[in-house]
Amino acid sequence: MSSKSLPILPGATLGILGGGQLGRRFTIAARPMGYKVMVLDPDAASPAGQMADVHVRADYTDHAALKQLGAACAAVTTEFENVPAASLIELANHCRVSPGAAAVAIVQDRSHEKSWLADNGFATAPFALVNSEADLDAALAATGTPALLKVSRFGYDGKGQARISTPEDARAAFREFGGQPCVLEGFVKLECEVSVVLARSDAGECALFPVAENRHENGILDMSIVPARVADSLADQAREMARDVADKLGYVGVMAVEFFVAGGQLMVNEIAPRPHNSGHYTLDACVTDQFEQQVRALAGLPLGDTRLLSPVAMVNILGDRWHDGGPHWGTLLAHPAIKLHLYGKEAARPGRKMGHFNVLDADLATALQVAEQMRHAL
Numbered sequence: 001m002s003s004k005s006l007p008i009l010p011g012a013t014l015g016i017l018g019g020g021q022l023g024r025r026f027t028i029a030a031r032p033m034g035y036k037v038m039v040l041d042p043d044a045a046s047p048a049g050q051m052a053d054v055h056v057r058a059d060y061t062d063h064a065a066l067k068q069l070g071a072a073c074a075a076v077t078t079e080f081e082n083v084p085a086a087s088l089i090e091l092a093n094h095c096r097v098s099p100g101a102a103a104v105a106i107v108q109d110r111s112h113e114k115s116w117l118a119d120n121g122f123a124t125a126p127f128a129l130v131n132s133e134a135d136l137d138a139a140l141a142a143t144g145t146p147a148l149l150k151v152s153r154f155g156y157d158g159k160g161q162a163r164i165s166t167p168e169d170a171r172a173a174f175r176e177f178g179g180q181p182c183v184l185e186g187f188v189k190l191e192c193e194v195s196v197v198l199a200r201s202d203a204g205e206c207a208l209f210p211v212a213e214n215r216h217e218n219g220i221l222d223m224s225i226v227p228a229r230v231a232d233s234l235a236d237q238a239r240e241m242a243r244d245v246a247d248k249l250g251y252v253g254v255m256a257v258e259f260f261v262a263g264g265q266l267m268v269n270e271i272a273p274r275p276h277n278s279g280h281y282t283l284d285a286c287v288t289d290q291f292e293q294q295v296r297a298l299a300g301l302p303l304g305d306t307r308l309l310s311p312v313a314m315v316n317i318l319g320d321r322w323h324d325g326g327p328h329w330g331t332l333l334a335h336p337a338i339k340l341h342l343y344g345k346e347a348a349r350p351g352r353k354m355g356h357f358n359v360l361d362a363d364l365a366t367a368l369q370v371a372e373q374m375r376h377a378l
């Protein structure tokens with residue numbers, strides 16, 4: 001479909017590859033705007049499938065399923081980076097697809113992503129590519145120790161990562177990962193981490209959300225605090241760098257750029273070609289949330305207003321909390337300024353993202369204090 005057929009208006013069907021919590025929120029955003037939603041996900045109990053008009057239960061490489069999606073949908077997007085780029089190309093023969101396969105192919109592979117960032121002049125943690133055991137010594141010399149060895153493909157939330165202090169650690173970890181391509185990254189002494197979620201239109205127009213300050217635990221996002229408690233100049237720089245990343249990728253759709261802050265400088269950590277966990281605060285605290293923005297960008301509508309309406313702290317709820325009788329929802333819901341979002345996942349496993357809550361208050365310190373209290377009370 002050419003951009004002449006834009007905008008796609010209510011009544012049309014929008015498709016999404018992936019039925020996890022991000023696809024669920026896309027569906028929840030699109031349906032009240034008058035769109036029908038078709039989800040492709042092999043899991044019969046997928047969080048987005050429960051909410052969609054149609055759930056096609058098939059693999060992401062299933063030609064018949066892709067054809068069905070392409071025929072029914074005016075446009076298709078994705079909610080996860082590991083969608084096969086070939087499936088996006090196949091779909092693009094039938095309907096509008098955003099983001100495009102080329103951008104997804106770069107960011108879904110850590111080696112490609114890091115090389116692309118360095119080639120395009122973006123600061124990153126020191127890194128070296130490791131394709132075989134023979135690369136490890138030179139890689140360690142380039143990054144120093146401590147370092148982190150990360151698999152290039154299919155790693156997420158700290159999975160597929162190992163802390164390295166010695167060449168022996170590096171060899172053991174590389175073997176443990178089955179000898180697959182990896183990136184070795186110098187371990188950065190972080191002052192904090194921030195992220196920027198943005199949307200970019202076909203015409204190159206960008207709408208940036210406020211900068212989030214992110215706290216991780218065991219490599220998994222634990223809390224986002226907005227506005228980020230960093231100098232305005234650093235926040236502005238993060239937004240400019242995120243815009244620059246999107247422009248240089250020729251990206252269309254919603255994406256997130258995660259940054260490390262070290263020595264007062266920004267380094268790009270990761271790019272996500274989709275809405276992001278650190279943008280969940282937008283659901284309750286912004287004029288437009290990141291999922292409505294995804295619908296708007298996909299449909300070729302004008303991008304929504306990203307203004308922050310209230311300071312906010314977002315807390316992730318992981319499966320770990322289900323161990324003795326489950327979370328104390330009553331305590332959480334008794335608070336008048338807490339917004340609970342659960343993802344409809346049946347099995348609660350440690351580290352699995354089951355939901356999140358946003359705490360809003362005119363005073364950021366109060367929002368943060370309540371968030372900490374509720375995090376413990378749960």
Ligand code: AMP
Nearest residue numbers: 125148157158185186187188216219270
């Ligand atoms: P990643 O999945 O690569 O984003 O890593 C998850 C989290 O681990 C990051 O958000 C950081 O908190 C931490 N981390 C990852 N890489 C590094 C690094 N090179 N130096 C310090 N901390 C890191």
